[in-house]
Amino acid sequence: MKNxxxxxxxxxxxxxxxxxxxxxxxxxxxxxxxxxxGKGSVKHNGILDAVTKQLIxxxxxxxxxxxxxxxxxxxxVDACVSIAREFQADQIIAIGGGSVIDSAKAVAVGFFHDGTxxxxxxxGIKAKEALPILCVLTLAATGTEMNMFSVIQNDETGQxxxxxxxxxxxxxxxxxxxxxxxxxxxxxxxxxxDLIAHTFxxxxxxxxxxxxxxxxxxxxxxxxxxxxxxxxxxxxxxxRSNILWLATVALNGSLSAGKQGGDWGVHGFEHSLSVLxxxxxxxxxxxxxPAWMKNYFLEIESKLDFMxxxxxxxxxxxxxxxxxxxxxxxxxxxxxxxxxxDIKADQVDKIVENLITNKxxxxxxxxxxxxxxxxxxxxx
Amino acid sequence: MKNxxxxxxxxxxxxxxxxxxxxxxxxxxxxxxxxxxGKGSVKHNGILDAVTKQLIxxxxxxxxxxxxxxxxxxxxVDACVSIAREFQADQIIAIGGGSVIDSAKAVAVGFFHDGTxxxxxxxGIKAKEALPILCVLTLAATGTEMNMFSVIQNDETGQxxxxxxxxxxxxxxxxxxxxxxxxxxxxxxxxxxDLIAHTFxxxxxxxxxxxxxxxxxxxxxxxxxxxxxxxxxxxxxxxRSNILWLATVALNGSLSAGKQGGDWGVHGFEHSLSVLxxxxxxxxxxxxxPAWMKNYFLEIESKLDFMxxxxxxxxxxxxxxxxxxxxxxxxxxxxxxxxxxDIKADQVDKIVENLITNKxxxxxxxxxxxxxxxxxxxxx
Numbered sequence: 001m002k003n004x005x006x007x008x009x010x011x012x013x014x015x016x017x018x019x020x021x022x023x024x025x026x027x028x029x030x031x032x033x034x035x036x037x038g039k040g041s042v043k044h045n046g047i048l049d050a051v052t053k054q055l056i057x058x059x060x061x062x063x064x065x066x067x068x069x070x071x072x073x074x075x076x077v078d079a080c081v082s083i084a085r086e087f088q089a090d091q092i093i094a095i096g097g098g099s100v101i102d103s104a105k106a107v108a109v110g111f112f113h114d115g116t117x118x119x120x121x122x123x124g125i126k127a128k129e130a131l132p133i134l135c136v137l138t139l140a141a142t143g144t145e146m147n148m149f150s151v152i153q154n155d156e157t158g159q160x161x162x163x164x165x166x167x168x169x170x171x172x173x174x175x176x177x178x179x180x181x182x183x184x185x186x187x188x189x190x191x192x193x194d195l196i197a198h199t200f201x202x203x204x205x206x207x208x209x210x211x212x213x214x215x216x217x218x219x220x221x222x223x224x225x226x227x228x229x230x231x232x233x234x235x236x237x238x239x240r241s242n243i244l245w246l247a248t249v250a251l252n253g254s255l256s257a258g259k260q261g262g263d264w265g266v267h268g269f270e271h272s273l274s275v276l277x278x279x280x281x282x283x284x285x286x287x288x289x290p291a292w293m294k295n296y297f298l299e300i301e302s303k304l305d306f307m308x309x310x311x312x313x314x315x316x317x318x319x320x321x322x323x324x325x326x327x328x329x330x331x332x333x334x335x336x337x338x339x340x341x342d343i344k345a346d347q348v349d350k351i352v353e354n355l356i357t358n359k360x361x362x363x364x365x366x367x368x369x370x371x372x373x374x375x376x377x378x379x380x
Numbered sequence: 381m382k383n384x385x386x387x388x389x390x391x392x393x394x395x396x397x398x399x400x401x402x403x404x405x406x407x408x409x410x411x412x413x414x415x416x417x418g419k420g421s422v423k424h425n426g427i428l429d430a431v432t433k434q435l436i437x438x439x440x441x442x443x444x445x446x447x448x449x450x451x452x453x454x455x456x457v458d459a460c461v462s463i464a465r466e467f468q469a470d471q472i473i474a475i476g477g478g479s480v481i482d483s484a485k486a487v488a489v490g491f492f493h494d495g496t497x498x499x500x501x502x503x504g505i506k507a508k509e510a511l512p513i514l515c516v517l518t519l520a521a522t523g524t525e526m527n528m529f530s531v532i533q534n535d536e537t538g539q540x541x542x543x544x545x546x547x548x549x550x551x552x553x554x555x556x557x558x559x560x561x562x563x564x565x566x567x568x569x570x571x572x573x574d575l576i577a578h579t580f581x582x583x584x585x586x587x588x589x590x591x592x593x594x595x596x597x598x599x600x601x602x603x604x605x606x607x608x609x610x611x612x613x614x615x616x617x618x619x620r621s622n623i624l625w626l627a628t629v630a631l632n633g634s635l636s637a638g639k640q641g642g643d644w645g646v647h648g649f650e651h652s653l654s655v656l657x658x659x660x661x662x663x664x665x666x667x668x669x670p671a672w673m674k675n676y677f678l679e680i681e682s683k684l685d686f687m688x689x690x691x692x693x694x695x696x697x698x699x700x701x702x703x704x705x706x707x708x709x710x711x712x713x714x715x716x717x718x719x720x721x722d723i724k725a726d727q728v729d730k731i732v733e734n735l736i737t738n739k740x741x742x743x744x745x746x747x748x749x750x751x752x753x754x755x756x757x758x759x760x
């Protein structure tokens with residue numbers, strides 16, 4: 001096992017009705033909240049009302065910032081920072097999935113930074129202070145509700161970049177599985193693909209760490225099982241609960257104990273697809289991962305074998321696992337080929353150019369022009 | 381899945397040489413540390429020196445409190461509180477295993493309480509404030525290095541009681557697997573038995589929570605594998621690392637997600653044995669658990685089946701698991717019968733009397749005079 005640090009200061013309440021605790025935490029943080037939401041579905045399904053009712057009950061004033069996009073852009077973050085400053089917000093309440101919470105993290109640090117938040121998201125400047133964040137999660141996917149990471153996009157430069165700061169761990173996150181009942185099948189499916197990818201990223205790095213590696217196989221096994229169930233029965237509380245918790249654990253540090261931080265090559269690769277074609281992150285991941293596994297097969301064969309054994313049963317092998325994974329993605333309508341998201345073969349050069357410009361980082365298994373081409377060749 | 385809260389504020393550094401970070405954390409907490417240790421082995425194996433060197437380097441003054449017993453008593457805690465007050469300590473550094481760290485937690489709250497710390501440990505008074513604690517762990521066993529629990533004994537009343545407070549999560553814990561190389565075989569073995577018991581306690585409660593339950597089977601599988609290795613090769617870094625991390629995860633909240641807090645009946649039962657015969661906690665647990673499983677077999681059969689399947693392989697059943705568990709305990713010389721720790725059959729009434737007086741609490745599967753007798757009958 002490699003040396004590691006285990007630390008996660010986020011307090012997480014999970015289960016039915018947990019948002020009833022939000023008011024007391026808001027009150028501890030101050031008196032003025034900026035609420036951030038996405039396209040507005042939470043205005044119609046009662047979730048926003050449940051939150052504002054909490055704020056009113058403890059006398060927290062609030063202002064609403066609406067319209068965070070699925071692939072969130074830094075301009076929206078900058079706009080929200082201005083409003084938060086004008087309102088003199090002392091806390092952020094993010095209601096939504098990864099894009100809203102990731103944007104909230106950027107607003108939290110942007111609030112104390114002169115200039116655009118892109119300075120921080122692009123790694124040029126280190127965050128020094130942050131507003132506290134409360135999260136009300138509405139989508140099982142990215143794990144951002146219990147970690148220090150965020151991904152923000154810059155359409156002007158064609159970049160989608162991950163950044164992190166231990167200042168932006170949410171103070172408290174509220175995860176009510178019922179709040180995910182109304183997520184459409186497509187986004188439910190992409191969320192499952194995303195949590196599976198996070199697990200792969202940490203599992204397949206060259207280091208072994210027995211407990212983390214076993215846990216990774218558990219997450220995949222259960223994601224296959226409950227991932228199908230949430231698609232078939234969107235209002236199944238047990239299935240939604242399991243997927244919600246799996247997504248959190250997949251990226252809250254549990255899988256990285258004794259390891260080296262993961263191989264984030266596929267994530268980086270996907271950011272190029274999202275930035276070029278505005279496809280959902282999870283959709284891109286379920287296309288790239290099978291290709292990545294085939295391309296690096298020899299390097300990861302023993303890990304694929306172990307995954308096959310633990311997920312599919314004794315005697316199963318690496319190839320069986322890749323086949324099962326592709327077949328699972330198809331069963332939940334998550335794409336496995338670029339054609340499924342209408343990206344044509346004539347786009348190869350454009351994608352490779354973006355990949356070269358943004359050079360995929362954080363990969364143990366080297367990616368370069370040759371591997372980009374090889375992997376893209378496996379995606380049609 | 382049941383509603384639950386996930387929260388663990390302890391920062392944990394794991395791996396070779398991590399104690400080199402202790403100085404900087406001590407400095408943040410103040411200038412005066414009380415160091416608590418057990419019987420003194422850390423004075424001879426270099427661990428105490430490594431810590432004091434850190435303190436000297438940052439100008440932290442310190443005083444040493446020595447002699448915490450394996451089954452720690454409240455009188456030692458009270459004595460340490462007096463010294464800490466006189467010294468005006470602003471932090472506690474616990475170097476040792478569960479008994480030292482549990483005592484440090486009691487000192488932390490006792491420091492701010494007028495009267496004996498037993499008032500707090502026995503649940504009569506709630507802790508309101510606590511000194512911060514840094515832990516240097518030297519024994520893989522109780523998980524206290526990353527939780528809010530502590531167990532303290534009162535020989536006068538014949539009680540050994542668990543208590544907890546979210547004020548006593550260690551601020552930072554340092555886990556260097558090499559610091560456990562010199563632990564004698566007996567205590568290494570009891571530590572493994574203890575971590576296995578913690579896993580059982582959370583696994584066998586009547587609720588199911590898929591990810592927590594899968595993780596529990598991983599911990600048992602790896603404890604069997606690496607538990608044997610640490611006994612056979614005490615200086616094997618990988619084996620010691622694995623056991624050390626398994627013991628932390630077994631009681632840091634990871635196994636309780638979506639569950640109801642565990643069935644602590646066996647733990648309570650063991651406290652009576654420890655208090656009456658001063659046997660190590662882990663030794664008592666590996667005697668009681670097989671009897672408990674046999675006594676509640678019908679209630680837990682499906683969970684035993686699943687454990688058997690995941691730990692021993694497809695097709696294995698509940699009975700196979702109990703047999704494998706007993707055989708594993710024997711292989712590491714952890715006792716499985718009362719006779720192995722020289723408790724004779726004529727002690728039954730005395731044990732039952734203590735169990736009745738201290739009524740085992742926190743058990744989903746009811747324990748009463750009849751079950752005490754039945755279970756004791758299975759321990760010879």
